[in-house]
Amino acid sequence: MENGTVKIDALDNESGKPLRYWVLNDLIHKAADGGAKHIVVENVLGQRFIGACMEHKDLLLEIHGTPGNDLGVFMSGPRIEVFGNCEDQIGNTMDHGEIVVHGNAWDVTGLAARGGKIFVRGNGGYRIGIHMKAYREAKPVVVYGGGVKEFFGEYMAGGTLVALGMRIGNGSIKDLPPEEVVRGSIGCGMHGGAIYIRGEVSEHQLGVGASIRPFTEEDSRLLKPILEEFSKRFGVPMETIESRGFTKIMPASSRPFGAYYNPRSV
Amino acid sequence: MRFNGDRIVPDHDNCVACQRCAMKCPQGAITIKENEMAFPAHSAYTERIRRIGWEQASTGGVMLSSCGNDLPYRSIFDDLVLDAAQVTNPAIDPLREPIETRCFLGARPDRLDFTETEDEILLDTEMSPGVMLRTPIMIGQMSLGSISYNAQIALFRAAMETGTLVGTGEGGLHSDFYEYGSIINSEVASGRFGINPPYLKKVASLEIKIGQGAKPGHGGHLPGEKTTEMISQTRMIPKGTDALSPYPHHDIYSIEDLQQLIYALKESTRYRVPVGVKVAAVHNVAAIASGMVRAGADFITIDGFRGGTGAAPRIIRDHAGIPLELAIAAVDQRLREEGIRHRATLCAGGSIRYSADLVKALALGADVAMICTPVLIAMGCRVCQQCHRGLCSWGIATQNPTYTQRLDIDVAARRVSNLLYAWNEELREICGAMGIDSVESFVGNRDRLRYLGPNPRIAEILGVKHAGEAWG
Numbered sequence A: 001m002e003n004g005t006v007k008i009d010a011l012d013n014e015s016g017k018p019l020r021y022w023v024l025n026d027l028i029h030k031a032a033d034g035g036a037k038h039i040v041v042e043n044v045l046g047q048r049f050i051g052a053c054m055e056h057k058d059l060l061l062e063i064h065g066t067p068g069n070d071l072g073v074f075m076s077g078p079r080i081e082v083f084g085n086c087e088d089q090i091g092n093t094m095d096h097g098e099i100v101v102h103g104n105a106w107d108v109t110g111l112a113a114r115g116g117k118i119f120v121r122g123n124g125g126y127r128i129g130i131h132m133k134a135y136r137e138a139k140p141v142v143v144y145g146g147g148v149k150e151f152f153g154e155y156m157a158g159g160t161l162v163a164l165g166m167r168i169g170n171g172s173i174k175d176l177p178p179e180e181v182v183r184g185s186i187g188c189g190m191h192g193g194a195i196y197i198r199g200e201v202s203e204h205q206l207g208v209g210a211s212i213r214p215f216t217e218e219d220s221r222l223l224k225p226i227l228e229e230f231s232k233r234f235g236v237p238m239e240t241i242e243s244r245g246f247t248k249i250m251p252a253s254s255r256p257f258g259a260y261y262n263p264r265s266v
Numbered sequence B: 001m002r003f004n005g006d007r008i009v010p011d012h013d014n015c016v017a018c019q020r021c022a023m024k025c026p027q028g029a030i031t032i033k034e035n036e037m038a039f040p041a042h043s044a045y046t047e048r049i050r051r052i053g054w055e056q057a058s059t060g061g062v063m064l065s066s067c068g069n070d071l072p073y074r075s076i077f078d079d080l081v082l083d084a085a086q087v088t089n090p091a092i093d094p095l096r097e098p099i100e101t102r103c104f105l106g107a108r109p110d111r112l113d114f115t116e117t118e119d120e121i122l123l124d125t126e127m128s129p130g131v132m133l134r135t136p137i138m139i140g141q142m143s144l145g146s147i148s149y150n151a152q153i154a155l156f157r158a159a160m161e162t163g164t165l166v167g168t169g170e171g172g173l174h175s176d177f178y179e180y181g182s183i184i185n186s187e188v189a190s191g192r193f194g195i196n197p198p199y200l201k202k203v204a205s206l207e208i209k210i211g212q213g214a215k216p217g218h219g220g221h222l223p224g225e226k227t228t229e230m231i232s233q234t235r236m237i238p239k240g241t242d243a244l245s246p247y248p249h250h251d252i253y254s255i256e257d258l259q260q261l262i263y264a265l266k267e268s269t270r271y272r273v274p275v276g277v278k279v280a281a282v283h284n285v286a287a288i289a290s291g292m293v294r295a296g297a298d299f300i301t302i303d304g305f306r307g308g309t310g311a312a313p314r315i316i317r318d319h320a321g322i323p324l325e326l327a328i329a330a331v332d333q334r335l336r337e338e339g340i341r342h343r344a345t346l347c348a349g350g351s352i353r354y355s356a357d358l359v360k361a362l363a364l365g366a367d368v369a370m371i372c373t374p375v376l377i378a379m380g381c382r383v384c385q386q387c388h389r390g391l392c393s394w395g396i397a398t399q400n401p402t403y404t405q406r407l408d409i410d411v412a413a414r415r416v417s418n419l420l421y422a423w424n425e426e427l428r429e430i431c432g433a434m435g436i437d438s439v440e441s442f443v444g445n446r447d448r449l450r451y452l453g454p455n456p457r458i459a460e461i462l463g464v465k466h467a468g469e470a471w472g
């Protein structure tokens, strides 16, 4: 261990195959429990559950390669930085901490997360931010630099979801065409939280229970620090991000099913 | 009742026969009689069906209900009779001889390997994590929210005393209750409410809830009125918001996905605790159970047709699912045929009303019974089926302080312990009468049951002979 840094190779050099996820995760947990503050994992190839339920507050877990599903599941504390793409469900039921992805992160990102931050440079798939919630100061934030697919913010109950719709390359940043920024059924069944899309969204793209609301001063104050963090993580100038306006999507009601049931006894 | 000046006037329309007034009247002056309003007789359009029609015509709402299915479907447990030892297999006296009721929650290995040295024998096989229960009766999943703080703490204390586990339901764990971690079987449901690392790391076992017997295929819905300050803390959602548990888990659409959540939980707890899966008893339950075991569940829970609930649409509560008895037999049989029965403990709940049902459930193939309504009855519940209104006059299924303070924690804990103790003793009586000295050898012993009901096809599915048929 040098200056609290531990290097772990996720490739088994003897067999030339990737380490099984439980072997790799055991190495990571042991290093963190042993006091490492910076763990670098190289040659990651689909190993699942990295960072599961870890509570090490000032740990930086640096991942090179492609981690498997459920990266940072139930996590509450560490910061994970991925140099590569992610698979599904990063930040599943995450409580606290941060995940930064220098690539794409596909379906169901931030499922039921109640806190923490997720910054993805590239694109995402379906049902991102599904059933995200918030509690007191814990408010999850998920920001995609690129575009996302259908059911963005489905059943959302709290927190902030952002899609910037940019193609952030090395040295060049372009805006994606509108149809690639976000698709249909946005915020389907949402009853809390807010979704911000950079650019225009039409009514027909909204899901049941979602509505477009005016983007106010208040929103811009709330969004500013989040965007600044994104800008810092990926070196995207704030002027570029702010060169287009945002559409804000909120729940039409916080009690969508208030009158649905009849509690009378018969 | 309501007040008219200082006069109390009965409001018959709102009476749900909770019987609190009659039980507590110092003069014993109150009697409750069924309202004898005569409905024109019709055996197809019963009074209940007509009332539902009128209600729905006035509000257009989906009818809610609670407790379990109250329709007069036949109980198969009541159609089963037990064997007793005579002459050739002597009975055992449970008062003077040991009859073991301990059991374990968790997977068992395929085989055991030992190394023998000169003076000792060492076990080489790595065992999966297991929880020892002093009785094969667990208390099922009831959340703080569906039941009160006092009711939940009483259950925790009773389980401490009797050496068994209690489910937390999908409500997280109040920080006051962390000290009871060693007897808590926590629930991970689709809303993921209250699930954070301290919760996952403190409990004795984790149960993924896919389905509930009272409402198969339905999620959960705690209305905003019930999300009080305390509930908001344990569920970790803002006060006054609806706590909606989605119908499915959004990360589970296949057995492989289920496996992923099972292993996410095992990884999260560093393989320290058993992880189980609960499903409702439905038509294809045996195949689903096989998938659950293959996905790595250390215990599986089958929740039956008559299982209770704090709130469920009446149509689902009363009409969806299959009787627990058939589900236990089908699952046990299927897992045996596939040679994987030992890989998971089979828990059965949702229909077990009293010790006779418990005994028959074990004989049909369940390792452990899960009970909810019986422990609520022990605390005073009158099965008035109004839990969903949050006005439980016995202080159980409510968050209203006027009512919750009525439930004395010590008395309730003692009564629940007494009930569990009595059931366990009756189980020992039955084992003794059959000449069996350990509950583990009683489990799945269907040859000690006989069917005495109207439909021999049921006996066939249960794998139980008809009364009058002998061994062999």
Ligand code: SF4
Pocket: B018, B066, B067, B376, B380, B381, B382, B383, B384, B385, B386, B387, B388, B391, B392, B393, B394, B395, B396, B397
């Ligand atoms: S818990 Fe209370 S409301 Fe529910 S059935 Fe029992 S007595 Fe009635």
